[in-house]
Amino acid sequence: xxxxxxSGRRRCAELTRRHGTTYYRGALLLPPDQxxxxxxxxxxxxxxxxxxxxxxxxxLAVPRLGTPAQRLAAFREWxxxxxxAGEADEPVMDAIVESIRRRxxxxxxxxxxxxxxxxxxxxxxxxxxxxxxxxxxxxxxAVIGEMMLPVLEPLSPEAKGPARALGLAFQLTNFLRDVxxxxxxxxxxxxxxxxxxxxxxxxxxxxxxxxxxxxxEQVLRNRQLYVEAEAxxxxxxxxxxxxxxxxxxxxxxxxxxxxxxxxxxxxGRIRVPDAEKLALAARARLVxxxxx
Numbered sequence: 001x002x003x004x005x006x007s008g009r010r011r012c013a014e015l016t017r018r019h020g021t022t023y024y025r026g027a028l029l030l031p032p033d034q035x036x037x038x039x040x041x042x043x044x045x046x047x048x049x050x051x052x053x054x055x056x057x058x059x060l061a062v063p064r065l066g067t068p069a070q071r072l073a074a075f076r077e078w079x080x081x082x083x084x085a086g087e088a089d090e091p092v093m094d095a096i097v098e099s100i101r102r103r104x105x106x107x108x109x110x111x112x113x114x115x116x117x118x119x120x121x122x123x124x125x126x127x128x129x130x131x132x133x134x135x136x137x138x139x140x141x142a143v144i145g146e147m148m149l150p151v152l153e154p155l156s157p158e159a160k161g162p163a164r165a166l167g168l169a170f171q172l173t174n175f176l177r178d179v180x181x182x183x184x185x186x187x188x189x190x191x192x193x194x195x196x197x198x199x200x201x202x203x204x205x206x207x208x209x210x211x212x213x214x215x216x217e218q219v220l221r222n223r224q225l226y227v228e229a230e231a232x233x234x235x236x237x238x239x240x241x242x243x244x245x246x247x248x249x250x251x252x253x254x255x256x257x258x259x260x261x262x263x264x265x266x267x268g269r270i271r272v273p274d275a276e277k278l279a280l281a282a283r284a285r286l287v288x289x290x291x292x
Contacts, residue, residue: 004094008094008096009039009095011092011095012043012092013039015047016046020046022247022250022251023038026244026246026250030239034151036099040095040098040099043096044079045113048117051068052068052072052121069118072114079114082096083097099151105150106146113139113143114139116138116140117139119135119139120136124186125187126189126191128192129191141171142164144167145164145165146163146164148167152236153237153240156235159236162230165225165232166229169222169225169226169228172222173222173255176218176222176255176258177265178265180265181269190202194214195214198210198211198217215258219255222255226251229248233248
């Protein structure tokens with residue numbers, strides 16, 4: 001292994017630790033080679049997102065000037081050139097493409113991912129749940145499950161459906177938790193028809209009975225996605241099952257916290273405390289997820 005690749009792997013791990021604590025904690029339950037590949041996939045997705053919204057956060061030798069569309073286009077081109085070559089002269093990108101090629105991940109996943117990122121630059125609202133799910137989350141969430149699947153080494157090809165459901169579930173939880181932050185960027189990732197039917201207006205940034213009723217419905221939809229995803233745990237080998245099962249429990253707990261807050265997602269970001277994360281992860285290891 002070259003020094004460039006080793007450096008890139010360390011930076012992917014650090015990026016995941018700083019920004020994706022649930023992914024980071026879950027991956028600690030995997031053998032080192034799988035753990036590194038989880039970090040590589042996360043790093044790619046995180047960097048693309050940050051280049052659009054917070055380019056100053058990105059510490060890479062890539063264009064950070066110009067419009068968001070120009071930055072994303074440059075990053076997309078750089079990624080696919082490196083993927084075709086099988087290497088890059090920058091540590092993080094080198095680690096990302098090495099992992100993807102070694103795992104044999106379908107390149108179409110990344111085309112769909114970047115297409116969804118481009119949509120984020122031109123769309124700020126979505127008319128309905130089917131439109132949000134199929135028009136945007138297909139490439140921004142469901143496809144992440146597909147990217148992770150080769151890393152998790154599933155026992156059955158039928159694991160693809162639950163993996164996609166888990167990607168959708170994770171992102172919908174983010175949408176419900178981050179309503180206020182998304183409003184700050186001029187975006188609403190809640191179906192407009194659901195908002196209208198309940199008479200709920202997120203721009204008021206106020207918890208009303210209408211807002212609570214609408215959010216209650218969204219949380220129910222989110223929990224059903226977690227049920228669909230949970231069915232795939234039995235299709236994973238032991239270590240992967242522990243990893244995914246722990247991440248599922250930790251993320252689903254965010255929904256509990258949203259409910260406990262009376263659906264107030266405006267006053268501040270709802271978090272699961274670190275102590276609770278550790279306790280839930282320990283319980284996940286003990287209560288059945290580690291059974292072979």
